[in-house]
Amino acid sequence: MADINYDLIVLGSGPGGYVAAIRAAQLGQKTAIVERENLGGICLNWGCIPTKALLRSAEIYHYMQHAGDYGLVAAQISADIDAVVKRSRGVAKQLSQGVAFLMKKHKITVHMGEGKLTAPGKLEVKGEKGTETLTAKNIIVATGARARDLPFAPADGKRIWTYRHALVPPEMPKKLLVIGSGAIGIEFASFYSDMGVDVTVVEMLDRLVPVEDADVSAFLEKALKKQGMTIFTGAGVEELKATATGVTAKIKTKEGKTESAEFSHAIVAIGIVPNTENIGLEALGVKTTKGHIDTDAMCRTNVPGIWAIGDVTAPPWLAHKAMHESVISVEAIAGNHPHAMDPRNIPGCTYCRPQIASVGLTEAKAKELGYEVKAGTFPFIGNGKAIALGESEGFTKTVFDAKTGELLGAHMIGAEVTELIQGYTIGKTAELVEDDFIGTVFPHPTLSETMHEGVLAAFGRPLHI
Amino acid sequence: MPIELKMPALSPTMEEGTLAKWLVKEGDTVKSGDLLAEIETDKATMEFEAIDEGIVSQILVPEGTDNVKVGTVIAVIAGEGEDAGSAKAAPAPAPAPAATPAAEPKAEAPVAAPAPTPAAAPAAAPAASGDRIKASPLAKRLAAEQGIDLKSLTGTGPGGRIVKADLEGAPAGTTASAATAAPAPAAAAPAATPAPGTAGSIPDFGIPHEDEKLSGMRKTIARRLTESMQQSPHIYLTVDIRLDALLKLRGELNASLESRGVKLSVNDMLIKALAVALERVPACNVSFGGDVMRQYKRADISVAVSIPGGLITPIIVDAGGKSMSKISTEMSELAAKAKEGKLQPNEYQGGTASISNMGMMGIKQFTAVINPPQGMIMAIGAGEKRPYIVDDALAIATVMSATGSFDHRAIDGADGALLMKTFKELVESPLGLVA
Numbered sequence: 095m096a097d098i099n100y101d102l103i104v105l106g107s108g109p110g111g112y113v114a115a116i117r118a119a120q121l122g123q124k125t126a127i128v129e130r131e132n133l134g135g136i137c138l139n140w141g142c143i144p145t146k147a148l149l150r151s152a153e154i155y156h157y158m159q160h161a162g163d164y165g166l167v168a169a170q171i172s173a174d175i176d177a178v179v180k181r182s183r184g185v186a187k188q189l190s191q192g193v194a195f196l197m198k199k200h201k202i203t204v205h206m207g208e209g210k211l212t213a214p215g216k217l218e219v220k221g222e223k224g225t226e227t228l229t230a231k232n233i234i235v236a237t238g239a240r241a242r243d244l245p246f247a248p249a250d251g252k253r254i255w256t257y258r259h260a261l262v263p264p265e266m267p268k269k270l271l272v273i274g275s276g277a278i279g280i281e282f283a284s285f286y287s288d289m290g291v292d293v294t295v296v297e298m299l300d301r302l303v304p305v306e307d308a309d310v311s312a313f314l315e316k317a318l319k320k321q322g323m324t325i326f327t328g329a330g331v332e333e334l335k336a337t338a339t340g341v342t343a344k345i346k347t348k349e350g351k352t353e354s355a356e357f358s359h360a361i362v363a364i365g366i367v368p369n370t371e372n373i374g375l376e377a378l379g380v381k382t383t384k385g386h387i388d389t390d391a392m393c394r395t396n397v398p399g400i401w402a403i404g405d406v407t408a409p410p411w412l413a414h415k416a417m418h419e420s421v422i423s424v425e426a427i428a429g430n431h432p433h434a435m436d437p438r439n440i441p442g443c444t445y446c447r448p449q450i451a452s453v454g455l456t457e458a459k460a461k462e463l464g465y466e467v468k469a470g471t472f473p474f475i476g477n478g479k480a481i482a483l484g485e486s487e488g489f490t491k492t493v494f495d496a497k498t499g500e501l502l503g504a505h506m507i508g509a510e511v512t513e514l515i516q517g518y519t520i521g522k523t524a525e526l527v528e529d530d531f532i533g534t535v536f537p538h539p540t541l542s543e544t545m546h547e548g549v550l551a552a553f554g555r556p557l558h559i
Numbered sequence: 560m561p562i563e564l565k566m567p568a569l570s571p572t573m574e575e576g577t578l579a580k581w582l583v584k585e586g587d588t589v590k591s592g593d594l595l596a597e598i599e600t601d602k603a604t605m606e607f608e609a610i611d612e613g614i615v616s617q618i619l620v621p622e623g624t625d626n627v628k629v630g631t632v633i634a635v636i637a638g639e640g641e642d643a644g645s646a647k648a649a650p651a652p653a654p655a656p657a658a659t660p661a662a663e664p665k666a667e668a669p670v671a672a673p674a675p676t677p678a679a680a681p682a683a684a685p686a687a688s689g690d691r692i693k694a695s696p697l698a699k700r701l702a703a704e705q706g707i708d709l710k711s712l713t714g715t716g717p718g719g720r721i722v723k724a725d726l727e728g729a730p731a732g733t734t735a736s737a738a739t740a741a742p743a744p745a746a747a748a749p750a751a752t753p754a755p756g757t758a759g760s761i762p763d764f765g766i767p768h769e770d771e772k773l774s775g776m777r778k779t780i781a782r783r784l785t786e787s788m789q790q791s792p793h794i795y796l797t798v799d800i801r802l803d804a805l806l807k808l809r810g811e812l813n814a815s816l817e818s819r820g821v822k823l824s825v826n827d828m829l830i831k832a833l834a835v836a837l838e839r840v841p842a843c844n845v846s847f848g849g850d851v852m853r854q855y856k857r858a859d860i861s862v863a864v865s866i867p868g869g870l871i872t873p874i875i876v877d878a879g880g881k882s883m884s885k886i887s888t889e890m891s892e893l894a895a896k897a898k899e900g901k902l903q904p905n906e907y908q909g910g911t912a913s914i915s916n917m918g919m920m921g922i923k924q925f926t927a928v929i930n931p932p933q934g935m936i937m938a939i940g941a942g943e944k945r946p947y948i949v950d951d952a953l954a955i956a957t958v959m960s961a962t963g964s965f966d967h968r969a970i971d972g973a974d975g976a977l978l979m980k981t982f983k984e985l986v987e988s989p990l991g992l993v994a
Binding site: 433434498499500524525526527529530 | 701
């Protein structure tokens with residue numbers, strides 16, 4: 095029987111949970127982690143990582159099909175979806191094992207099973223070997239979230255999928271309906287489209303990727319249509335029925351018409367539901383808002399000794415937000431004084447083709463908040479490296495506070511922008527002002543030069559356009 | 560060779576000041592010793608004298624400019640025999656006191672001109688590495704625009720860095736001066752993030768009002784008092800002190816001092832009493848220095864003097880070693896200078912403890928804010944006739960209440976209490992003050 099008294103217990107081993115456990119162990123806390131399914135949570139097993147593996151295959155497939163653009167000849171190109179999925183699962187498995195290794199290395203006890211808070215400082219774990227009661231001064235809830243179902247058409251895994259089914263498709267769809275154009279929906283739309291599937295995207299709001307800057311949404315819609323996708327914005331799926339051969343959907347368009355359409359499969363990506371049920375929160379009086387646990391800047395809940403991080407708490411629901419919160423909460427538990435996270439400094443990345451990355455306020459939001467805005471856009475067509483790569487589609491946009499020179503937001507769409515946004519994020523977090531960006535030397539030739547030009551453009555002085 | 564006049568450092572700690580008034584104009588001939596300008600620091604107004612001779616060829620910083628950094632070129636004097644006109648053309652580093660973000664040793668302004676002498680570069684006075692201020696570029700810029708001293712802030716960013724959020728609620732300085740390129744960060748500030756520490760941070764309820772720019776002294780008072788209350792845990796100890804014996808002694812002493820033109824006030828005697836008490840209870844004559852405790856070997860008493868627009872604390876150096884008549888004479892001189900704003904920095908900077916007397920306004924008892932880095936301040940209430948128990952019988956006595964505020968980091972309650980007891984005994988048996 096394992097020792098059951100700890101300094102800290104982390105419930106859930108996703109990117110929030112396992113990082114919390116590691117940091118706690120580093121700070122000398124005797125730490126346990128409780129996981130009901132796979133170490134690494136959704137991110138490693140069913141989210142960020144396996145989708146990136148799939149998208150990489152799609153990207154290479156896309157380049158092979160366009161080999162001629164680069165003076166190369168590639169004949170008899172075809173995709174083996176089973177092999178593509180197998181690779182993706184292999185990547186996920188490798189990383190999950192990596193988490194197991196990290197737990198061992200940091201002497202963190204892993205309890206596999208369903209965890210439930212029974213009292214402050216007490217957690218019951220129902221595992222294969224029976225039920226254990228663990229105690230700790232502090233417990234971090236990091237149980238994450240799951241896909242939200244359409245109320246009238248729950249996912250069945252055969253014809254109606256969530257991200258989870260879409261990651262391990264039983265067969266290649268012929269004609270795919272993607273409902274929802276957030277990061278998850280648009281990444282799967284992009285993957286299947288690049289794999290040769292006829293894809294339709296339906297978004298309820300008036301534009302794709304609605305959290306992004308309106309210019310990015312408009313650019314993406316154009317790009318995806320050019321790739322052959324059918325896009326409905328301001329539209330809703332009113333009915334979705336699985337049949338033996340596919341799904342039938344009734345789509346209410348922006349114009350108010352209802353269209354019936356047949357698809358082989360549908361992916362529902364309309365948001366998430368936090369995993370707050372059956373873990374004992376209600377009995378302890380932990381406060382929630384719309385199901386998500388309320389926390390303060392240090393990730394404390396209203397119940398002393400119970401902390402919460404990641405998707406089970408307030409948005410944005412991103413792995414890196416969960417990881418950062420994990421460190422903040424553990425530092426606070428250890429009696430240190432961590433610097434609270436500013437949500438405006440959390441970048442977001444979407445790995446469709448072209449990629450999207452952003453941090454901070456959109457231009458519209460900044461104006462709505464009353465800022466006097468200086469914004470500028472620099473297109474990739476003015477960047478030498480982008481042209482050499484054959485990736486001249488895209489742009490970099492910056493939004494500055496005209497009064498203070500503060501970078502309010504940065505918005506990028508194009509090749510590799512998910513790797514570039516970090517430059518702006520560092521600058522924004524360090525509270526650099528326009529002079530600092532303008533005065534920074536960017537290496538030539540790189541796509542990052544568009545970041546320099548994006549700032550110059552906001553101040554009316556871009557060089558290469 | 561034209562001579563550049565630079566913003567002088569009128570005290571060792573002065574970093575910037577307000578160019579309050581020019582006493583010369585362009586074209587005037589000046590010689591050594593002539594008064595050129597009045598410069599207002601955070602505490603006093605001082606005159607700036609000419610050292611060189613020549614003709615004032617150019618005034619670069621107009622009067623009324625705030626936050627002029629020490630070392631900024633404020634005027635140019637053409638030397639003897641030089642053409643004032645040519646001197647005018649001398650590359651004058653940008654008169655960018657407020658426009659240049661404070662403490663940023665950026666090379667911009669000085670580099671623009673091929674500096675005739677290395678000394679011509681306006682020393683941006685970057686803080687020595689020893690007292691480096693960690694602040695984000697945005698925080699530095701906002702602080703410069705709002706006249707907030709970064710040194711007065713506590714950073715909450717990574718590693719104690721001062722970030723934008725830390726400027727919220729900081730004691731405001733002036734809004735942007737005319738020289739500042741950025742618009743005043745007041746009224747039109749975004750609703751979600753009202754520019755902190757400006758007129759914009761006071762909600763406007765439509766009540767008729769007028770916003771007056773803060774003086775350097777008001778800014779300093781705001782900053783130091785906030786610092787004191789935030790950083791020094793205050794404890795307050797109050798005693799009632801019978802004054803009859805002291806008043807009787809004062810009457811006798813004044814009768815004999817009349818021929819010398821000296822008239823002791825009660826306050827002069829209390830200054831002496833506090834100094835002697837501090838000498839007897841040295842545990843209260845200290846400064847808390849974070850990792851050191853400074854024990855003073857002498858009691859220098861800062862005396863709060865109300866002056867138009869604020870308050871200043873001239874110092875009676877070694878009050879314990881001075882006779883009361885000497886204290887009285889010095890105090891009259893210092894108070895007069897204070898009211899004219901002519902105190903020299905060495906006359907108000909320092910002190911080991913303070914005394915503040917509001918008795919003349921009929922205040923019965925009050926608590927005062929410690930004047931950092933001092934360890935204590937004595938707040939004196941009004942001497943008044945009160946029912947008093949003398950030898951178990953009700954009698955009438957002249958009594959005042961005195962309240963000591965002590966920095967509890969440095970001074971234990973028992974030591975504070977002992978000081979109060981000693982002070983009370985000295986005042987009630989005042990012959991010890993004469994000896």
